[in-house]
Amino acid sequence: MTPSNGHGATIAEKVLARSAGLERVVPGQIVEGAVDLAMMHEQGAQTVGPFHQMGATKVWDPDRVVIAIDHWVPASTEGAAVLHRILRKFAAETGLPHFYDVGRHGICHQILAENGWVVPGDLAVGTDSHTNMLGAMGAVATGIGPTEMAAVLALGRLWLKVPPTVRVNVRGSFGEGVTAKDLVLRILGEVRTTGATYKAVEFDGPTVRHLSMPERFTLCNMTTEMGAKTGIVAPDATTKEYLAPIAKHPMHPMTADSDARYERTIEVDVDGMPPMVACPYSPDNVRPLPDVAREHVRIDQAFLGSCTNARIEDLREGAALMKGNKVAAGVRFIVSPASTPIYEQCLREGIIETFTEAGAVFTNSSCSACFGGNMGILAPEEVCASSSNRNFPGRMGAKEARIYLMSPAAVVASAIRGEVADPRELR
Amino acid sequence: MQDVIEGRVWTLGADVDTDQIISGKYLTIIDPNELKKHVFEIALPDFAKDARAGDILVADENFGCGSSREHAPQAMRAIGVGAVVADSFARIFFRNAINLGIPAIEARGVRAIFSNGDTARIEMTAGKVTNLRSGESVSFPPLPRHLLELLEAGGLVEKVRRELEAQAPAGGTR
Numbered sequence: 001m002t003p004s005n006g007h008g009a010t011i012a013e014k015v016l017a018r019s020a021g022l023e024r025v026v027p028g029q030i031v032e033g034a035v036d037l038a039m040m041h042e043q044g045a046q047t048v049g050p051f052h053q054m055g056a057t058k059v060w061d062p063d064r065v066v067i068a069i070d071h072w073v074p075a076s077t078e079g080a081a082v083l084h085r086i087l088r089k090f091a092a093e094t095g096l097p098h099f100y101d102v103g104r105h106g107i108c109h110q111i112l113a114e115n116g117w118v119v120p121g122d123l124a125v126g127t128d129s130h131t132n133m134l135g136a137m138g139a140v141a142t143g144i145g146p147t148e149m150a151a152v153l154a155l156g157r158l159w160l161k162v163p164p165t166v167r168v169n170v171r172g173s174f175g176e177g178v179t180a181k182d183l184v185l186r187i188l189g190e191v192r193t194t195g196a197t198y199k200a201v202e203f204d205g206p207t208v209r210h211l212s213m214p215e216r217f218t219l220c221n222m223t224t225e226m227g228a229k230t231g232i233v234a235p236d237a238t239t240k241e242y243l244a245p246i247a248k249h250p251m252h253p254m255t256a257d258s259d260a261r262y263e264r265t266i267e268v269d270v271d272g273m274p275p276m277v278a279c280p281y282s283p284d285n286v287r288p289l290p291d292v293a294r295e296h297v298r299i300d301q302a303f304l305g306s307c308t309n310a311r312i313e314d315l316r317e318g319a320a321l322m323k324g325n326k327v328a329a330g331v332r333f334i335v336s337p338a339s340t341p342i343y344e345q346c347l348r349e350g351i352i353e354t355f356t357e358a359g360a361v362f363t364n365s366s367c368s369a370c371f372g373g374n375m376g377i378l379a380p381e382e383v384c385a386s387s388s389n390r391n392f393p394g395r396m397g398a399k400e401a402r403i404y405l406m407s408p409a410a411v412v413a414s415a416i417r418g419e420v421a422d423p424r425e426l427r
Numbered sequence: 428m429q430d431v432i433e434g435r436v437w438t439l440g441a442d443v444d445t446d447q448i449i450s451g452k453y454l455t456i457i458d459p460n461e462l463k464k465h466v467f468e469i470a471l472p473d474f475a476k477d478a479r480a481g482d483i484l485v486a487d488e489n490f491g492c493g494s495s496r497e498h499a500p501q502a503m504r505a506i507g508v509g510a511v512v513a514d515s516f517a518r519i520f521f522r523n524a525i526n527l528g529i530p531a532i533e534a535r536g537v538r539a540i541f542s543n544g545d546t547a548r549i550e551m552t553a554g555k556v557t558n559l560r561s562g563e564s565v566s567f568p569p570l571p572r573h574l575l576e577l578l579e580a581g582g583l584v585e586k587v588r589r590e591l592e593a594q595a596p597a598g599g600t601r
């Protein structure tokens with residue numbers, strides 16, 4: 001495509017132009033985008049009322065709607081049971097076949113990823129803020145509220161303001177004990193929680209091009225904490241290889257033009273970067289993990305889970321560190337795989353045994369302790385080392401509880417030491 | 428939606444996230460009238476019992492960051508919040524508020540000119556917020572047409588309802 005006004009387009013601009021059926025779009029423009037995939041979790045129960053109030057009776061395309069319950073699975077309160085029942089009834093009435101119900105459940109974003117529901121070039125929306133994770137497929141994927149989802153279900157489209165794009169260019173290689181989570185925490189420390197509000201964050205550079213899909217998911221997942229509309233990685237051979245056996249729709253891979261206009265480019269060099277940790281009470285309160293480890297911050301709970309870091313690769317790495325060690329006295333260690341297939345894989349590989357023998361609780365796949373409404377809730381003043389993505393006051397229970405965000409390896413090291421710990425010191 | 432909105436002000440700080448507006452433990456509540464009892468429990472403990480319909484929230488940067496929970500603006504609508512004005516908003520909260528018909532106005536510098544209990548006057552099309560106690564004001568870029576229409580319709584539900592009705596064949600049933 002030769003742009004008429006002298007500069008090229010970013011990936012987000014190309015995806016939104018495609019979804020709006022336009023030749024090109026520019027940041028700030030409001031467009032009506034056709035939705036390729038709509039995802040609902042429990043919050044989707046609040047979509048049903050507005051859907052009916054709108055006078056809608058039919059869903060625009062039942063094959064492009066996924067329901068994946070994950071926050072309270074199986075239902076842990078009567079309220080949650082009611083939300084699940086509303087969704088089941090709605091799916092039956094409107095003929096929605098893709099319902100990941102209890103038994104084949106998992107965290108909604110992982111369900112979308114591992115089943116190939118979002119492919120390059122897609123515009124995907126979900127009733128959860130971390131829908132950004134699916135941008136790792138080379139898509140624009142973003143969170144919306146349930147009322148807006150009702151309009152999407154009725155019409156198959158929504159209004160979007162074309163975001164400016166921030167480019168994060170990463171080079172260098174990860175040292176021992178350093179992961180994509182440490183990278184995204186480091187970027188958050190720089191961009192801050194408001195630094196990418198309303199914007200698309202495009203990750204690029206040699207380091208990113210070498211990342212696996214799970215690592216790219218972790219990166220894009222936490223663009224939500226930067227305020228971003230979506231995180232994106234250009235689709236390449238890694239993306240296609242991951243999606244080839246599972247893609248539900250044809251791919252429309254788009255890469256940025258070499259003269260694309262970025263609002264800002266952030267250069268990151270990971271050579272020599274230590275593991276990182278986000279301290280209470282904000283995901284951008286990031287410090288080098290060795291510095292915090294020196295302060296001997298005692299923990300009461302460790303959590304290896306969430307859509308950010310509970311894939312098989314994360315659990316394997318954690319189990320390798322856990323093997324032959326014990327959870328420290330006085331620490332509760334909760335391990336929750338991101339989906340039922342990951343749970344089954346852990347079963348096959350002996351990962352569940354490794355964790356339970358060490359004194360951890362290995363739970364069924366769900367959001368688990370991540371959001372303070374289901375299990376693993378923290379009491380006032382308690383401290384948790386977590387592989388999840390948020391540490392705002394009240395996120396995992398009491399508002400005085402303190403959450404430290406870190407990589408899966410660091411969570412396991414902290415569970416073993418009983419304090420915020422550097423995983424490199426265990427080896 | 429009126430073009431001029433006036434109301435008593437409640438001030439909030441920066442980075443008030445949705446967990447502080449409605450805590451995760453209330454997320455299984457669907458009834459907005461139940462939800463409103465817990466709104467701002469963490470950030471403004473007196474709000475739920477003392478707020479009156481038409482009150483205006485004035486916040487610093489990044490208001491409504493965190494999760495996509497619509498419970499937050501829903502609880503605010505149930506209380507009858509007249510408008511939310513902030514130095515800046517997190518994107519999903521902004522969308523949710525507008526979609527529910529709550530005027531959400533991004534006005535740089537607004538937090539600095541208000542104290543709790545002041546009265547605010549918002550002129551939507553002129554793009555101006557004034558503190559009626561001190562006389563100070565800040566201006567803001569008026570909302571784009573598309574969003575003003577949404578607010579005028581009373582929110583997204585009503586707007587889509589009209590659209591679907593217009594699409595339905597004359598005299599036909601839906």
Ligand code: SF4
Nearest residue numbers: 130306307367370371
């Ligand atoms: S794991 Fe946590 S962040 Fe991810 S969807 Fe569930 S509650 Fe949200």
